Amino acid sequence: MICKILLTIWMAVIIVASFLYAGAAAGFPGETSRILFFHVPQAWIATLAFLISMIASAVYLAKRRVKADYLAQSAAELGFLFCVLATITGSVFAKATWGAFWNWDPRQTSIVILLMIYGAYFAIRSAVSDPDRRRVFAGVYSILAFVTVPFLVFVVPRITTSLHPENTMNPASPGMDPKTLKVFLGSLFAYTGLFVWMLRLKIRVLRIEGLRNLGIEEL
Amino acid sequence: MHQTKNGRWGTQARSSTYLNEAVAIWLRDLRSEFRTRYALNAILMFAVTTLIAVSFSIGSFRIEEAERPFLFSVLLWIILTFSALSGLARSFVKEEEAGTIDVLKLSARPQAVFLGKLFFNLTLLGALELIIVPSFILLMSYQINSPGFFIAIIISGGLGLGAGTTIIAAMIARASTRGALFSALSLPLLLPLMITCIKGCERAAIGMNNADWPEVKVAVAYFIIMITMSLLLFPLIWEE
């Protein structure tokens, strides 16, 4: 309970600080760099969630513990949410900075591919009716998808750099200004806290649903 | 039944390797395909139709010469990938529809099944590339300045396409919405391969004077990794 309140306060502080405390970063037009306090943590959480989901799937495939699958599913759903947010905030930033919502620069390409992987994961979850089979298939798919990620990391920058050299400006690190860094790290912490909180809620819901289903069968 | 050395009864020993059994499955699939031609027809129909549409609407000269190496490469790989996606699931889906999956599960080891189906898919892809790639080059007047490299990319790309899709085909054969699901699941996995191959073909068309073939190495690495992961994960899918 306390954690929830603290997290809410912390998030509010970060939001205010990102506008009032930290200065706008140089090299970016006007106030646009402020969105990065939110965009980068979202993208980071989206990727982290995918990693967690993959590892939980691997645990499920090895040990067949249903709780591992609950974690995999919840992490994937939340990861998808943050991925959509990251895509939207990234597009807004792109429009403000480079004048177009979408340029297919390395970052944008990577986030879209992650979005596609999440989409495919949910597609396979909804296409299989038998619960055990669903978990195994979804788990196998998330592992396969994860395996292709190193290729993407290696391949995408080489391709998009040569295609669109002017768009390789990478807004990943918004300056080393100490105030900015503080707010950025604070935001990262806040988003991680938010993610963990939502994850635990989701797993609890799934667990209760699972128990309820079992109960119905026993009746 | 026979009596083994220590006097116990034993069943007939397994006298073959995964490879032998995989080849048996591959040859059987080939024989069935030869007699019915379902998968090959589906793939070729798609490819030829798309190729004709592309050639008719774009033609050899509408695109400026500087852009041709890249754009033609993109078109070629779009045709190859989507044709593959229209037909590569057939080997598993046909078994599922005919009801022969159970008897295959009872007789064959999972890894042998995977390898056999992989070989079959690679054969289909080989036939597709053999027919479509030269046709494309002719119809579009695609100028290739480094033919050796180009052929290497086509071959390694085809290998990668097969490796990335065979296990997905096994998964969707048991699901409800097969066709669309196969494409939706395969494309995210195939993207790195496609991007690499498009780039490689572009460079082959422009021509390179060095012997550096990074794209081929990436495609082959993709092939090896996907096969390894699939061999590990396929038994889990097969036994569900």
Place this chain on the structure above:
Amino acid sequence: MAVAGWNGSGKSTLLRIIAGLVKPSAGQVEMFFNKEPIPRESRRGFVGMVAPALSLYDELTGLENMEFFCRVRGVACHRNNCLDIIDRVGLTEHATKMCRDYSSGLKQRLKLAQALLHKPPLLLLDEPGCNLDSQGIKVVEEIISNQRQLGMTVIASNEKREVGYAGKVVNLSE
């Protein structure tokens, strides 16, 4: 041994669970040969199964089907072995015809042949007499009596005659 019960009591499912085609929602299957446990992956070498739901390859001939299963099971494959088994089930005249042209009785005989290829210690027969004429039923009886020396047979059926082949009967409806 025979498993009997009303339609829907789960006879076929039980056989499929034993064969390893379906995972049980509770419990597990353990098999022993000469008092040594058989690991799950090796079970297919010890089990032969015949069932209405099983199909063989329609685009191949009877003989081609048999040769395929020989090779895929890793059993030493000679044409003569296959022809012998085909002869045993009475399919010799039809061996080189496409399975899609077989009647359901002929298909049933081919299924029996396929189950015998690797001389399995455990034979699972789900409604073995289904679609068979009197000749075919004699073939089934011969197979079952032969199997007593090799190992064991589990028959799932509703027919009194088939249940009568068994030494022990388990009734799933109780």
